[in-house]
Amino acid sequence: xxxxxxxxxxxxxxxxxxxxxxxxxxxxxxxxxxxxxxxxxxxxxxxxxxxxxxxxxxxxxxxxxxxxxxxxxxxxxxxxxxxxxxxxxxxxxxxxxxxxxxxxxxxxxxxxxxxxxxxxxxxxxxxxxxxxxxxxxxxxxxxxxxxxxxxxxxxxxxxxxxxxxxxxxxxxxxxxxxxxxxxxxxxxxxxxxxxxxxxxxxxxxxxxxxxxxxxxxxxxxxxxxxxxxxxxxxxxxxxxxxxxxxxxxxxxxxxxxxxxxxxxxxxxxxxxxxxxxxxxxxxxxxxxxxxxxxxxxxxxxxxxxxxxxxxxxxxxxxxxxxxxxxxxxxxxxxxxxxxxxxxxxxxxxxxxxxxxxxxxxxxxxxxxxxxxxxxxxxxxxxxxxxxxxxxxxxxxxxxxxxxxxxxxxxxxxxxxxxxxx
Amino acid sequence: xxxxxxxxxxxxxxxxxxxxxxxxxxxxxxxxxxxxxxxxxxxxxxxxxxxxxxxxxxxxxxxxxxxxxxxxxxxxxxxxxxxxxxxxxxxxxxxxxxxxxxxxxxxxxxxxxxxxxxxxxxxxxxxxxxxxxxxxxxxxxxxxxxxxxxxxxxxxxxxxxxxxxxxxxxxxxxxxxxxxxxxxxxxxxxxxxxxxxxxxxxxxxxxxxxxxxxxxxxxxxxxxxxxxxxxxxxx
Numbered sequence: 001x002x003x004x005x006x007x008x009x010x011x012x013x014x015x016x017x018x019x020x021x022x023x024x025x026x027x028x029x030x031x032x033x034x035x036x037x038x039x040x041x042x043x044x045x046x047x048x049x050x051x052x053x054x055x056x057x058x059x060x061x062x063x064x065x066x067x068x069x070x071x072x073x074x075x076x077x078x079x080x081x082x083x084x085x086x087x088x089x090x091x092x093x094x095x096x097x098x099x100x101x102x103x104x105x106x107x108x109x110x111x112x113x114x115x116x117x118x119x120x121x122x123x124x125x126x127x128x129x130x131x132x133x134x135x136x137x138x139x140x141x142x143x144x145x146x147x148x149x150x151x152x153x154x155x156x157x158x159x160x161x162x163x164x165x166x167x168x169x170x171x172x173x174x175x176x177x178x179x180x181x182x183x184x185x186x187x188x189x190x191x192x193x194x195x196x197x198x199x200x201x202x203x204x205x206x207x208x209x210x211x212x213x214x215x216x217x218x219x220x221x222x223x224x225x226x227x228x229x230x231x232x233x234x235x236x237x238x239x240x241x242x243x244x245x246x247x248x249x250x251x252x253x254x255x256x257x258x259x260x261x262x263x264x265x266x267x268x269x270x271x272x273x274x275x276x277x278x279x280x281x282x283x284x285x286x287x288x289x290x291x292x293x294x295x296x297x298x299x300x301x302x303x304x305x306x307x308x309x310x311x312x313x314x315x316x317x318x319x320x321x322x323x324x325x326x327x328x329x330x331x332x333x334x335x336x337x338x339x340x341x342x343x344x345x346x347x348x349x350x351x352x353x354x355x356x357x358x359x360x361x362x363x364x365x366x367x368x369x370x371x372x373x374x375x376x377x378x379x380x381x382x383x384x385x386x387x388x389x390x391x392x393x394x395x396x397x398x399x400x401x402x403x404x405x406x407x408x409x410x411x412x413x414x415x416x417x418x419x420x421x
Numbered sequence: 422x423x424x425x426x427x428x429x430x431x432x433x434x435x436x437x438x439x440x441x442x443x444x445x446x447x448x449x450x451x452x453x454x455x456x457x458x459x460x461x462x463x464x465x466x467x468x469x470x471x472x473x474x475x476x477x478x479x480x481x482x483x484x485x486x487x488x489x490x491x492x493x494x495x496x497x498x499x500x501x502x503x504x505x506x507x508x509x510x511x512x513x514x515x516x517x518x519x520x521x522x523x524x525x526x527x528x529x530x531x532x533x534x535x536x537x538x539x540x541x542x543x544x545x546x547x548x549x550x551x552x553x554x555x556x557x558x559x560x561x562x563x564x565x566x567x568x569x570x571x572x573x574x575x576x577x578x579x580x581x582x583x584x585x586x587x588x589x590x591x592x593x594x595x596x597x598x599x600x601x602x603x604x605x606x607x608x609x610x611x612x613x614x615x616x617x618x619x620x621x622x623x624x625x626x627x628x629x630x631x632x633x634x635x636x637x638x639x640x641x642x643x644x645x646x647x648x649x650x651x652x653x654x655x656x
Contacts, residue, residue, distance in 0.1 A: 003531035007520075014519035320514055326476070327511070328585065329504025329532030331497065 008341040023349045029303035030354025032296040053125030059243035061268035068277040071243040074112040081240035095253035101241045113200045115207030137187030145186035149197040153188045178210040181228040205236035311404040336409045343401030347394045425625035426450040431482035444651035455626040460645035475499035504533035508586030512598040515582035516570040526551040536589025554584040
C-alpha cells in the first residue's frame with residue numbers, strides 16, 4: 001500500500017499542471033461549500049442574537065414576526081400604537097423588573113429615529129450578553145440630545161456636537177422636517193452588528209416635543225408653532241408609544257405574563273418572546289440558505305465529475321505506465337488502487353487548499369463584512385459539519401474514481417504486459 | 422524436471438474468436454538456457470509471452486514454469502508468481518518517467534517479497550544493490566544520479582530496464598525486442614552485458630526478436646511460425 005501511495009504522489013507530481021487545475025477546481029467547490037456554511041451559521045448567530053436579555057416585547061396586536069420586524073429590525077410599520085396608560089399599567093405588574101418604551105415613526109436621512117428612555121442603554125442586550133457601549137459621548141441628557149448608531153456616524157460622517165434635524169415620516173428624502181427643533185449629537189454607539197447601528201436614538205420626550213404643535217400628523221400652521229424653548233416648558237408625557245420591551249424578575253413568569261398581556265382587556269396587545277420570534281423569522285429565511293447550500297453541493301458534484309473525467313482522459317496516455325507496473329509485478333488491483341489513491345490525494349489537496357482559501361478569505365474580508373453589513377466572521381476550528389463535508393468530498397472522489405479505476409483495471413487485464421499501442 | 426519453462430498442448434484463442442492464435446504441442450526451455458525466439462510481427466509472440474507470464478490463461482493445455490503448473494493457479498497467485506520469478510525487458514519506454522533511476526530498478530522489490538529478500542541477501546541495502554547492478558551495466562557516476570530517466574539515451578534506458586529485470590535475481594528473464602531501438606554496435610554490446618549478467622545470476626533467458634543477425638549468439642533458436650501450429654493469424 002505504501003508503494004501505491006508513493007507512486008501515485010510521484011505520478012501526480014509528474015502531471016502537476018493538469019492535476020493542479022483539478023485540485024484548484026475541487027478547492028473552489030470546497031471553498032463554496034464551507035464558505036456558504038460559514039456565512040450561514042455566522043449570519044444566523046448574529047441574527048438570532050440581535051436582541052437578548054429581553055423577555056417580552058409588547059406592541060399592538062399583530063403577528064409575532066411583524067412585531068419583531070418593526071420593533072427590533074425597524075422594518076415596516078406598527079399596525080397601531082399603544083396607549084401610555086396600558087404601558088403604565090403593565091409595567092406595574094409585580095413580575096416586571098424593567099421596561100423600556102419604544103416610539104418610532106420619524107427618520108433622519110433614511111435612518112430610523114427611535115424614541116426611548118435612557119434605560120435602553122442599560123437593558124438592551126445583543127449577542128448573548130453584549131451591552132451597548134459608547135464609542136464617544138454619553139446617553140442623552142438634554143431634551144434635544146441624540147445618540148447615533150455606529151453606521152449612521154460612519155455613513156454620514158457625524159461627530160459629537162454636530163447638529164442634526166429629524167424628518168417626519170420614514171422617507172429618505174423628506175419635505176417635512178422638524179427643522180425648528182434641531183438635535184445635538186451627544187453620543188455615538190460602538191458597532192453592534194444589529195439594527196441599533198442604523199438608528200438615531202432620542203428620548204421619548206423629544207419625540208413628543210417635536211410633534212407638540214402638530215395636528216393630526218400635519219405641519220403646524222405658522223401662527224400655531226411652538227418654539228424649541230417653549231416646548232421645554234410644556235407637558236412632554238407621551239400619550240402613545242409604538243412598543244415596549246420587558247425584562248422580568250423571573251423567567252418562570254414569562255408565559256403567564258405573556259398570556260395576561262395577550263388577554264389585556266382595555267387594548268388589543270400582543271406580547272412576544274423575542275427568541276422564539278427570531279427563530280420563526282429565521283426559518284422563513286431558511287429556504288434561501290438551503291438553496292445556497294444546494295447550489296454549492298452542485299458545484300462540488302461538478303468538481304468531482306471533472307476529477308473523474310480528468311483521470312479518465314489520462315488513462316490512455318498512461319497505458320504504458322500501467323503495463324510497466326504490471327510487468328514489475330503490479331497486480332490489476334494495484335492499478336485500481338493507484339487510481340483511487342490518486343483521486344483521494346487530489347481531493348485531499350483540494351480540500352486543504354479550499355480550507356486555506358476560506359480562512360484567508362475570512363481573515364481578509366472580515367473587516368469589510370463587519371463594517372458594511374455588521375456581519376462578524378471569525379476564524380473557527382472546523383466543526384463537525386466542515387469535517388463531514390471534507391470527508392464526504394474525499395469519499396465521493398474515491399467513489400467516483402471507481403469508474404476510471406475499473407476501466408484501468410480492465411485495460412490492465414486485457415493489455416497484459418504488452419500494451420497494443 | 423530440468424525445464425525452466427514448458428508448454429504442453431497449449432492452445433489460446435481470444436474470447437468469441439473461432440480460431441486459435443497459439444497452438445503449441447510441446448515447447449520447453451531448459452534452465453540457464455538462452456533461447457532466441459524469432460518470427461515476424463503478428464505471429465503471436467506477444468500472446469506467447471503473456472501465456473508464459475501467466476497474464477493470459479490458455480484455452481487448453483498446461484504451462485509449467487520452474488516445475489509449477491501456473492494454469493492451476495488463480496489469477497492473483499499467477500501475478501505473485503510472475504513478480505517473484507520473472508523479469509521483463511521491453512522494446513522501448515521501459516521506465517516510469519516520474520521515478521529516479523534507482524527507484525525504477527527497485528520497483529520489483531516493492532511488489533515481490535521474494536525478490537526483495539534476495540536483493541537484501543547480499544547484506545547490502547536495496548539502493549546499494551540497485552546501484553551495483555547498474556554499475557555492472559556501465560551506468561555509473563553522473564548518469565546514476567540523473568533525476569529524470571528521460572535524460573538518458575535509449576541505450577542507457579534499456580540497460581536500466583535490464584537492471585530492473587534482474588533485480589532480486591528472478592530465475593527467468595523475458596526480453597521482448599529489447600534491441601530494436603538500438604543501433605547495431607549497441608545491440609551487440611547490450612547483448613554481451615545481458616548474457617554476462619544472466620550467467621552470473623543463473624537466469625534462463627527468453628529473447629524475442631525479428632532481427633536474425635543476433636541469433637548466432639544464442640544457445641538455441643526457435644522459429645515461432647514453425648512451432649505454432651495455429652499458423653499465422655489474420656491480425
